[in-house]
Amino acid sequence: MSAYPYQDRFPVNRTLPEHGRPREEILAEMQALAAEEDASWETGRVSGTMYCGDHDHYSFMNDVFGLYAHVNILQRDICPSATRYEGEVLAMALDLFHGDAVTDGEPAGLVTSGGTGSICHAVLAYRERAVAERGVTRPNFIKPETGHPAFDKACHLFGIELRQAPVDPVTTLVDVDWVRANIDDQTIGFMGSACNYGYGTIDPIEQLSDLAIETGLPLHVDGCLGGFILPFGEELGFPNIPVFDFRLPGVTSISADTHKYGYAFKGTSTLLFRDKSWRNAQYFFLTEWTGGKYCSPGMDGSRSGGLLAATWASMVQLGREGYRKYAKAIFETSAAMQDAVRSHPELRIMGAPSFLFSFTSDEFDVYHINDFMRPKGWRFNGQQYPNALHMAVTRPQTQDGVVEAFVADLAEAVVYAKEKGHEPAASGAIYGGVAGGMTDEADDFIRMIMSSMLDEQQTVPPRSAG
Numbered sequence: 001m002s003a004y005p006y007q008d009r010f011p012v013n014r015t016l017p018e019h020g021r022p023r024e025e026i027l028a029e030m031q032a033l034a035a036e037e038d039a040s041w042e043t044g045r046v047s048g049t050m051y052c053g054d055h056d057h058y059s060f061m062n063d064v065f066g067l068y069a070h071v072n073i074l075q076r077d078i079c080p081s082a083t084r085y086e087g088e089v090l091a092m093a094l095d096l097f098h099g100d101a102v103t104d105g106e107p108a109g110l111v112t113s114g115g116t117g118s119i120c121h122a123v124l125a126y127r128e129r130a131v132a133e134r135g136v137t138r139p140n141f142i143k144p145e146t147g148h149p150a151f152d153k154a155c156h157l158f159g160i161e162l163r164q165a166p167v168d169p170v171t172t173l174v175d176v177d178w179v180r181a182n183i184d185d186q187t188i189g190f191m192g193s194a195c196n197y198g199y200g201t202i203d204p205i206e207q208l209s210d211l212a213i214e215t216g217l218p219l220h221v222d223g224c225l226g227g228f229i230l231p232f233g234e235e236l237g238f239p240n241i242p243v244f245d246f247r248l249p250g251v252t253s254i255s256a257d258t259h260k261y262g263y264a265f266k267g268t269s270t271l272l273f274r275d276k277s278w279r280n281a282q283y284f285f286l287t288e289w290t291g292g293k294y295c296s297p298g299m300d301g302s303r304s305g306g307l308l309a310a311t312w313a314s315m316v317q318l319g320r321e322g323y324r325k326y327a328k329a330i331f332e333t334s335a336a337m338q339d340a341v342r343s344h345p346e347l348r349i350m351g352a353p354s355f356l357f358s359f360t361s362d363e364f365d366v367y368h369i370n371d372f373m374r375p376k377g378w379r380f381n382g383q384q385y386p387n388a389l390h391m392a393v394t395r396p397q398t399q400d401g402v403v404e405a406f407v408a409d410l411a412e413a414v415v416y417a418k419e420k421g422h423e424p425a426a427s428g429a430i431y432g433g434v435a436g437g438m439t440d441e442a443d444d445f446i447r448m449i450m451s452s453m454l455d456e457q458q459t460v461p462p463r464s465a466g
Contacts, residue, residue: 004462006033012461044402045377048356048392052263060317061265061310071305074296082305085312086111089258092315093270096231097223097245097254105275107246110298111258111268111308115224116150118255118271121282121298122220123154123189125253125273128281129218130188142182142190144174146198148222151191160188172199172351176207180215189218189252194244195226198383198390200356202226202244209250218252218278221245224269225392227256229355232320232327238335240352246274253278261394263318263326264311326395330355333403334393340407344414350388358383358390361417367425367432368417369410374427376409382431 004012010029041050052058073082090109094100099107112118123141130136140161143151155162165178179190190212192203205221212219221244223230234241245254254272258264273279279297286294318326334355341347341359347366350358360366366387370380380389397403425432434442 003456004459007461012464014461014463040377040379041396043377044396044399045405046379046396047381047390048394050396051260051394053394053396054263057263057314061314064313065265065306065310068305068309072302073305073308074302079305082308085305085308089308089312089315090270090272093227093256093258094246094272096228097256097272098247099272101245101247102274104249105273105277107272107274108276108279109270109272110279111311112271112298113267113300113303114259114269115148115255115257116153117299118224118257118269119148119150119220119222120154120157121271122253122255123151123160124158124299125278125282126189126218126220127158127160129278132281134185136186136188138186139188140184140186141188142179144192144196144203146172146174146196146201146203147191147193148197148224150224151222161186163187165190170351172196172201174203174208176204176211179208180211183215183217187215187217189220191220191222192244194221194223194230195354195356196222197225197356198388199350199358200226200353200390200392201351202230202240202242202354204242205244205251206242206248209248212250212252219250221251221254223254223256225257225260225356226354227254227261227270228258228263228323229261229327229330232324233331233354235324236328236331238331238354240354246272258311258315261323261327262311262314264314265307267307268311326398327355329398330393330395333398334391336403337391337393337397337406340403340410344410346414346418356390356392358388360386360388364417364421365423365425365428365432366417367428368420369413370427370431371425372413372416373409378406378409382427384431384433385437387428387432 040046042053071079071082073079076083089111093109094107110121112121126141127139130139138161140163141151141155142163142165144165145167152162154160163182165182166175167173168175174192190208192205192208194202194205196203208219223244230241245251252274255269256272257269259266259268282298284296334357338349338353338357341349341357346363347359347361350360366389367382370382370389380391383390
């Protein structure tokens with residue numbers, strides 16, 4: 001494939017074409033590309049990314065999406081059904097996270113554009129309340145090192161100092177005592193993960209909840225990744241899933257992505273608050289604009305009704321029974337894959353994971369495992385400090401034969417990695433940590449490479465040779 005994808009196979013639009021193309025031709029071109037690209041994850045060898053993988057389910061949601069794709073749900077007088085869909089999505093999510101256990105508020109929520117959107121709105125709400133009610137002028141927010149980068153992004157965007165709490169290198173869980181010691185009168189809140197992206201482990205949310213009660217500060221639980229599968233894992237009795245939701249009195253807000261294990265389309269997430277006053281704190285109003293009075297519940301203005309309707313349809317079509325069935329298969333598959341890792345004394349699983357697990361090695365560079373398995377179609381997520389590989393088990397991994405292939409390929413990969421030892425692995429140069437730790441020079445170099453990658457992904461088509 002050329003540097004600019006598919007330019008050697010299909011026409012490249014460097015300008016708006018003077019004359020349109022036939023719809024049938026456009027659809028045929030796009031269907032060919034979609035089928036080819038889907039084949040890469042349909043094998044079940046790709047970590048995360050495709051959480052559902054069921055084309056029949058996608059087809060059903062496509063039908064629903066098409067009914068409302070053209071609708072702007074900002075205008076509720078035209079589409080009152082959006083209020084039904086959004087309200088019921090939030091009600092179902094609050095039910096999942098035991099909103100009925102709240103006795104000190106009126107639970108409420110917001111449907112956002114994704115995990116980053118939910119996290120940014122939560123941090124914004126915390127800042128706005130702290131400024132309005134406590135007069136905070138130099139806000140800071142505390143997250144574990146394992147907390148998602150969206151918290152860093154939110155703090156960067158909203159002028160908030162981010163304080164990063166260390167995690168135990170063995171358990172991978174946040175040091176609650178450090179969090180307590182670094183709270184001051186400008187702290188607007190702190191967070192814990194259920195579960196974190198890197199290791200699939202759940203922070204001690206109960207201890208963080210106690211700290212939130214003790215300090216009077218809000219606690220956000222980031223369940224963007226695990227929110228729509230961990231409750232069913234707990235219900236089914238799988239290990240390493242402590243209580244992390246509104247049953248704990250210090251939990252102020254929870255983010256949970258419907259577009260992951262909620263099996264909805266990409267572009268939706270839920271942000272749930274213990275009391276609607278937190279949600280309302282980040283409402284936006286402009287009452288004196290010459291264009292008319294304006295308000296929005298969050299940062300987004302126009303939103304497609306298609307995504308909201310498809311999310312609602314996914315949830316009510318599956319129901320608790322459907323989610324429970326898929327969760328059981330995923331947890332069992334993850335356990336089998338973790339057992340395969342543990343069968344090799346050279347490999348070590350990080351912490352006590354749930355459906356997602358990460359493994360490293362003290363005997364060789366674990367990226368040799370990646371180098372060996374990548375050509376066989378396996379796509380792990382690379383980690384650093386320490387170098388590790390993670391596998392977020394999703395429905396495609398529950399297909400027949402995937403676990404068996406993982407067991408066999410991993411065994412061969414370990415033999416290969418033992419031969420290579422600690423010599424540098426090819427993929428380690430891309431995904432692994434900097435030998436000796438990060439330096440300013442290394443940081444600048446990595447940023448340059450990442451910027452170049454982003455430039456390439458956002459680039460306009462190159463000029464034709466002629």
